[in-house]
Amino acid sequence: RAMRKFIVGNWKMNGTSADLAEIEAIAAMATSYAASVDSALCIPATLIDRATSRLLEYTLGGQDCHMQVSGAHTGCVSAEMLADAGAALTLVGHSERRAGQNETDADIRGKAQAAQNAGLKVIICVGETLEERDAGQALEIVLGQVQKSVPDEAGSDWLSIAYEPVWAIGTGRIPEDSDVAEMHWAIREQLVARFGPDGKNISILYGGSMNGDNAPMLLAIPNVDGGLIGGASLTATKFEPILAAA
Ligand code: PEP
Numbered sequence: 001r002a003m004r005k006f007i008v009g010n011w012k013m014n015g016t017s018a019d020l021a022e023i024e025a026i027a028a029m030a031t032s033y034a035a036s037v038d039s040a041l042c043i044p045a046t047l048i049d050r051a052t053s054r055l056l057e058y059t060l061g062g063q064d065c066h067m068q069v070s071g072a073h074t075g076c077v078s079a080e081m082l083a084d085a086g087a088a089l090t091l092v093g094h095s096e097r098r099a100g101q102n103e104t105d106a107d108i109r110g111k112a113q114a115a116q117n118a119g120l121k122v123i124i125c126v127g128e129t130l131e132e133r134d135a136g137q138a139l140e141i142v143l144g145q146v147q148k149s150v151p152d153e154a155g156s157d158w159l160s161i162a163y164e165p166v167w168a169i170g171t172g173r174i175p176e177d178s179d180v181a182e183m184h185w186a187i188r189e190q191l192v193a194r195f196g197p198d199g200k201n202i203s204i205l206y207g208g209s210m211n212g213d214n215a216p217m218l219l220a221i222p223n224v225d226g227g228l229i230g231g232a233s234l235t236a237t238k239f240e241p242i243l244a245a246a
Helices: 017-031 045-054 079-085 095-100 105-117 130-134 138-149 177-201 215-219 236-245
Strands: 006-010 038-042 060-062 089-092 121-126 159-163 203-207 226-229
Touching: 006 203, 006 236, 017 038, 017 045, 017 236, 038 089, 045 060, 045 079, 079 105, 089 105, 105 121, 105 138, 121 138, 130 138, 138 177, 159 177, 177 203, 177 215, 215 226, 215 236, 226 236
Parallel strands: 006 038, 006 226, 038 060, 060 089, 089 121, 121 159, 159 203, 203 226
Antiparallel strands: none
16 A cells, blocks of 8 residues: 555644744645645644635644534534634544543544534544553554544545554653554554445554654554654644655
8 A cells, every 4th residue: 555644733722823924834844745745734723714814725624623513512613613714624532632521432423523524634533541551451442442433434535543642642752663553553454344445545643742753663654644743743843854754
């Protein structure tokens, strides 16, 4: 399989209008790699409209969406709203939302479906905690999350999965190559068993402390089709070596 790598930045709750220039710098940098690698940047919802009006050529995304189209959900943002603001994709099920907002696999599945209905591409995030890995449960936990969070309508034209060990996010720690390879292979097997040949084309990204130094090694692991990058996506200077490695 020769799949184009997909490198996605996640700004989390960082960024105001003062950072629009950095988003532009990232877009310009990423566009220079567009012949060989797909990329996108998931920014705060408040910046999407202004950023897309400056950057018609670059893919911007949200970091979450509600599962309903509209209604009495104070403070929430629907997939339609993200799309209307100019987003082309969204993350759902990031571990910071699973843990911090008590999101369940069923919630994430509903959000993924809502996002697809709104015409967005979707990245569903999964990953085990350190306690779960130490207890030898990592595969079981992650495969359970994939099974329950991924909608039956999944297709490689709109869905990617991001495997992000919770203990690797923002910590500077990364798993052994062999553990990443084992997990990505197991996710691939499950996707193919459930969705047939199209399961081979669903990108499986790795996320968790990926940076310019470790990206060449991580992106060379079989079934690692790209990366989801937090801290190292905040500036064009830090993000560029990851795109160069892809
Ligand atoms: C993330 O937020 O998805 C992530 C992987 O963060 P970091 O790269 O900072 O570990």
